[in-house]
Amino acid sequence: MKINKKxxxxxxxxxxxxxxxxGLISGGMLSRQMTxxxxxxxxxxxxxxxxxxxxxxxxELSLGHAGFMSVGAYxxxxxxxxxxxxxxxxxxxxxxxxxxxxxxxxxIIGVPVLRLKGDYLAIVTLGFGEIxxxxxxxxxxxxxxxxGLSKIPLYTTYRNFTFVFILTVVVVLLVSNIVRSRHGRxxxxxxxxxxxxxxxxxxxxxxxxxxxxxAAFFAGVAGVVYAGNIGILKPVxxxxxxxxxxxxxxxxxxxxxxxxxxxxxxxxxxxxxxxxGAADYRMLLYSIVLIAxxxxxxxxxxxxxxxxxxxxxxxxxxxxxx
Amino acid sequence: MDLVNSILEQLINxxxxxxxxxxxxxxxxxxxxxxxxxxxxxxxxxMVGAYALYVFVGLLGLHPVIAVLLTIVVxxxxxxxxxxxxxxxxxxxxPLAVLxxxxxxxxxxxxxxxxxxxxxxxxxxxxxxxPSVKVGSLNISGITIVTLVVTTVSMIALTLFxxxxxxxxxMRAVSEDKGAAELMGVNVNQTIxxxxxxxxxxxxVAGILFISQYETLLPTMGALPGIKAFVAAVLGGIGSIPGxxxxxxxxxxxxxxSKAYISTQLADAIVFxxxxxxxxxxxxxxxxxxxxxxx
Amino acid sequence: MAxxxxxxxxxxxxxxxxxxxxxxxxxEGSLVGLIGPNGAGKTTAFNLLTGVYQPxxxxxxxxxxxxxxxxxxxxxxxxxxxxxxxxxxxxxxxVKDNVKVALHNQxxxxxxxxxxxxxxxxxREKEMDERAGDILRVFDLEQFSETLASNLPYGKQxxxxxxxxxxxxxxxxLLDEPAAGMNPNETAELMETIELIRKQFQVTIxxxxxxxxxxxxxxxxxxxxxxxxxxxxxxxxxxxxxxRVITAYLGE
Numbered sequence: 001m002k003i004n005k006k007x008x009x010x011x012x013x014x015x016x017x018x019x020x021x022x023g024l025i026s027g028g029m030l031s032r033q034m035t036x037x038x039x040x041x042x043x044x045x046x047x048x049x050x051x052x053x054x055x056x057x058x059x060e061l062s063l064g065h066a067g068f069m070s071v072g073a074y075x076x077x078x079x080x081x082x083x084x085x086x087x088x089x090x091x092x093x094x095x096x097x098x099x100x101x102x103x104x105x106x107x108i109i110g111v112p113v114l115r116l117k118g119d120y121l122a123i124v125t126l127g128f129g130e131i132x133x134x135x136x137x138x139x140x141x142x143x144x145x146x147x148g149l150s151k152i153p154l155y156t157t158y159r160n161f162t163f164v165f166i167l168t169v170v171v172v173l174l175v176s177n178i179v180r181s182r183h184g185r186x187x188x189x190x191x192x193x194x195x196x197x198x199x200x201x202x203x204x205x206x207x208x209x210x211x212x213x214x215a216a217f218f219a220g221v222a223g224v225v226y227a228g229n230i231g232i233l234k235p236v237x238x239x240x241x242x243x244x245x246x247x248x249x250x251x252x253x254x255x256x257x258x259x260x261x262x263x264x265x266x267x268x269x270x271x272x273x274x275x276x277g278a279a280d281y282r283m284l285l286y287s288i289v290l291i292a293x294x295x296x297x298x299x300x301x302x303x304x305x306x307x308x309x310x311x312x313x314x315x316x317x318x319x320x321x322x
Numbered sequence: 323m324d325l326v327n328s329i330l331e332q333l334i335n336x337x338x339x340x341x342x343x344x345x346x347x348x349x350x351x352x353x354x355x356x357x358x359x360x361x362x363x364x365x366x367x368x369m370v371g372a373y374a375l376y377v378f379v380g381l382l383g384l385h386p387v388i389a390v391l392l393t394i395v396v397x398x399x400x401x402x403x404x405x406x407x408x409x410x411x412x413x414x415x416x417p418l419a420v421l422x423x424x425x426x427x428x429x430x431x432x433x434x435x436x437x438x439x440x441x442x443x444x445x446x447x448x449x450x451x452x453p454s455v456k457v458g459s460l461n462i463s464g465i466t467i468v469t470l471v472v473t474t475v476s477m478i479a480l481t482l483f484x485x486x487x488x489x490x491x492x493m494r495a496v497s498e499d500k501g502a503a504e505l506m507g508v509n510v511n512q513t514i515x516x517x518x519x520x521x522x523x524x525x526x527v528a529g530i531l532f533i534s535q536y537e538t539l540l541p542t543m544g545a546l547p548g549i550k551a552f553v554a555a556v557l558g559g560i561g562s563i564p565g566x567x568x569x570x571x572x573x574x575x576x577x578x579x580s581k582a583y584i585s586t587q588l589a590d591a592i593v594f595x596x597x598x599x600x601x602x603x604x605x606x607x608x609x610x611x612x613x614x615x616x617x
Numbered sequence: 618m619a620x621x622x623x624x625x626x627x628x629x630x631x632x633x634x635x636x637x638x639x640x641x642x643x644x645e646g647s648l649v650g651l652i653g654p655n656g657a658g659k660t661t662a663f664n665l666l667t668g669v670y671q672p673x674x675x676x677x678x679x680x681x682x683x684x685x686x687x688x689x690x691x692x693x694x695x696x697x698x699x700x701x702x703x704x705x706x707x708x709x710x711x712v713k714d715n716v717k718v719a720l721h722n723q724x725x726x727x728x729x730x731x732x733x734x735x736x737x738x739x740x741r742e743k744e745m746d747e748r749a750g751d752i753l754r755v756f757d758l759e760q761f762s763e764t765l766a767s768n769l770p771y772g773k774q775x776x777x778x779x780x781x782x783x784x785x786x787x788x789x790x791l792l793d794e795p796a797a798g799m800n801p802n803e804t805a806e807l808m809e810t811i812e813l814i815r816k817q818f819q820v821t822i823x824x825x826x827x828x829x830x831x832x833x834x835x836x837x838x839x840x841x842x843x844x845x846x847x848x849x850x851x852x853x854x855x856x857x858x859x860x861r862v863i864t865a866y867l868g869e
Contacts, residue, residue, distance in 0.1 A: 112602060178731055182742075193707055198688070200784075286426075289426075294422050295408070
């Protein structure tokens, strides 16, 4: 097996982050507010990284990612509230159930995914998220409806940080491994030019569905962790706003950049809590950041900058060629 | 007889909501036809219209007619500004970038009004004072009558404008082929601005009718009708003006019937379910044309 | 048996008959040109052969196997690869990854292997890197392996597109105006490259081209399309001196 510098650095970062956070928790050096942030950060990292697969690599806009999360959260939580198993096996099975249930919904959304793209697909994913929300509301006897599903065992709180942290690392690792493989290349080629991808023998339909199923699975897993942290689920926790927040993380992270998505997820989850009173301005800030980033990415300034860089690179290659 | 009456009543309710959807859907469809983008912020213009009316009537005490006119002006100017600032620089960008920007604008409007007017709903009585009419055993409210009259007049005016006027012809030309229209001497920027202005003006009217019916102001009040109107536009065939009207009315009736006879909670799911089915079965909508991508 | 057999191929878009009653027989190992004035239906014919469009009537068989009704990706796997008139590269991927995408069906491993980076992953990826390197070397693109495809100069982008098509290991290679936008030097270089890949990859080539010097220089047989129908076919000398062909290009 090849172990290169990058891998070593990544391992050091992961272990370092874990050591520091775990140290702070066991040393009791974190305020209650800070500890309450630890698990949400992990949840949003998983959400952002999985959405990154769809938006950044497949190049399709999904506005219903919170819908997949809610399917995972509810199905995992329902299992946890009814099982007699000890904590660890119960959580593992709940994660599997949550992920699989969400993946099934990913498969269902796969049908429109095959026939639509761009604006239309974005709207359908949005509608899909809303449909899931309505159905959860409607199934009151099972889900508790608008009042919420409560008394979920708190199995994935900051006290189980080690477990949640490992899980998050595994999710990130699995997603980035896919990206750097023949499967990931197939997905990315669809983003860049789906007609050429088909002509090069990529079964475009299968990979589109696969991407949505994988992303939905991990969103479901994140949902289970979320449920086990706050103990009560309400449909409003998974509305369109949540989907947008995750999208902002992916866009801010530089679409198609997994590390960027992670950093953006950490910052955007922590920031509003750290800067108290700024909560009112949070969504306003998000919207301004979204618009500004898109305008900047397509501005003449950025283009001139990129052109200069490309010219330099081309010049260098020319020299090497000679 | 009771059942017939109740169905008739729901149909009229549906027609009322549906014609508001149709007004909003027209904005989506016109902008899509010309700028080839989904203006996600369109629904929030409704909200701005409703709040503007509240400020002019409720806070400044202006005469309702003047307030309505001012509201329409405010929304039109807002529509033009949004296009100039946020969308125009992205005309050659990827659809993904444009869509994300539009979502950003939608959020910006919602959160600005959240900061200014706070999250608590503001009650705001209707400015429409028309007595209700009794037809047989059926009671048709004044708001319903006004809504139906206003939307019918707006739609006829819009159709005449687009088909008969010079500016309308320019709009049709730009929507067919921007480049060719420019070469023929059509001022594309002006035409796009005009489209956003008209779309936003219609949204303002929709906002006024909407608030007259629901009588409560909320920063997020535009989002859901906006999305549903978009569904209506897709249902009718995006880019098609008669399609938007037809789609809006069909959607309003379906929603009203499912709320009354199936389930209130499931009504939204049904509306979005229709969207998914239409897009899968006939992506071009009822009256739309399908485009084939050139390879 | 011929490699490619096209019989009575036709497609209508609404009332427009873009290709009508097209018949072609392409022998294995040959280099055939498809020419005709603009709008004659040449690219549409390519789109029919590669499954982008479904023909309204007629049959296409590759090595005796009917391929009408198959999806583009399946047709690629049966052995037809193509380039595009307006270059379609995976622009935000590296040059090497562009070729590796095309190796997708040649060197495979399972999803679990890629998720967990199992030993199979490393072994197969190494094979892919080697194969991609081999192909890029033929096109003199090896030193650009890590460059983003969109940053390549135009002529090299055209070459990369051919390299990518060849990576799918085709029996038949369709080139859609490979010399478009090239200067005479680049065109001459391209002609050499085409001859070279014919020998090295033992591939049959059908190309659309407007550059008559290139067509007369390397093609062994020509089909001429005009208004969607076949106007003439034969050796380059026969066809290019055919008065009907000259009229079609230059008018009466």
